[in-house]
Amino acid sequence: MNRKLKSSNDEKPNISIIPASVPRGLVFDEVARDSIDVHVASDTRVEKGGVLVGSVDETTGNVTIVAAIPAHRAVSAPASLTFTHEAWDEVNAVLAEEFPSHRMVGWYHSHPLFGIFLSEYDTFIHSNFFNASWQIAYVVDPVLGQSGFFGWEEEKIVRLESWIVLAHGSAKSVREPEKGSATEQHSDSSNFVGLSGRGVLIVGIVFAALLGFSLAISSIPRPVRRLSLP
Numbered sequence: 001m002n003r004k005l006k007s008s009n010d011e012k013p014n015i016s017i018i019p020a021s022v023p024r025g026l027v028f029d030e031v032a033r034d035s036i037d038v039h040v041a042s043d044t045r046v047e048k049g050g051v052l053v054g055s056v057d058e059t060t061g062n063v064t065i066v067a068a069i070p071a072h073r074a075v076s077a078p079a080s081l082t083f084t085h086e087a088w089d090e091v092n093a094v095l096a097e098e099f100p101s102h103r104m105v106g107w108y109h110s111h112p113l114f115g116i117f118l119s120e121y122d123t124f125i126h127s128n129f130f131n132a133s134w135q136i137a138y139v140v141d142p143v144l145g146q147s148g149f150f151g152w153e154e155e156k157i158v159r160l161e162s163w164i165v166l167a168h169g170s171a172k173s174v175r176e177p178e179k180g181s182a183t184e185q186h187s188d189s190s191n192f193v194g195l196s197g198r199g200v201l202i203v204g205i206v207f208a209a210l211l212g213f214s215l216a217i218s219s220i221p222r223p224v225r226r227l228s229l230p
Helices: 030-041 085-098 120-129 200-219
Strands: 005-008 026-029 049-056 063-070 075-077 080-083 103-110 136-141 146-153 156-160 162-166 183-187 226-228
Touching (some): 026 030, 030 063, 030 103, 030 136, 063 085, 063 103, 120 156
Parallel strands (some): 026 063
Antiparallel strands (some): 005 226, 049 103, 075 080, 162 183
16 A cells, blocks of 8 residues: 555535445444544644554444554644655554454544544545445544544445444454443544543643643634645
């Protein structure tokens, strides 16, 4: 996957994206969710991103996310994120070495203070590079405490309305959770992401970021952002 992707802040949200009409089987292990939270909250002045690792039920298309691989070598900026060739090489090397029995089921990126959406160019990138019917996009706003999933439905990108979060290490396949395993049913969260199991560190980072940015965003219009190829 030798490609270079760049996000920027001059594209409006794609208003053609609508909520999914058919429930999608999506299981999210807390290990993956928490690692993404830590990554994107490590510096809320810039965007962060990476890929989602897991498995797919080929019959139903249901997806289980068991891990996330941060793109540490991506170039981050306040309203942009560039996945360089070096970043993709790093991600693919980690995938092959640490997750040989899993596959890349999608990608994630942060929108600090922008909210949860895919721009028109985000959808272009998803359509061209994550176009398998089961591949998904996960967007996180670590400052506003929001998150959401996007996926495919009848060749259109839609916003997924619900998913299941399993306790750390429980999500090993896309089958039904085993009896006794801790689960959380999540609806599409434009509201605050649950703090249970996330740790006080993220709370402190988010609080500090809000204090630092509150005056600035009250006096200037909020930019919008997009993914674009250089």
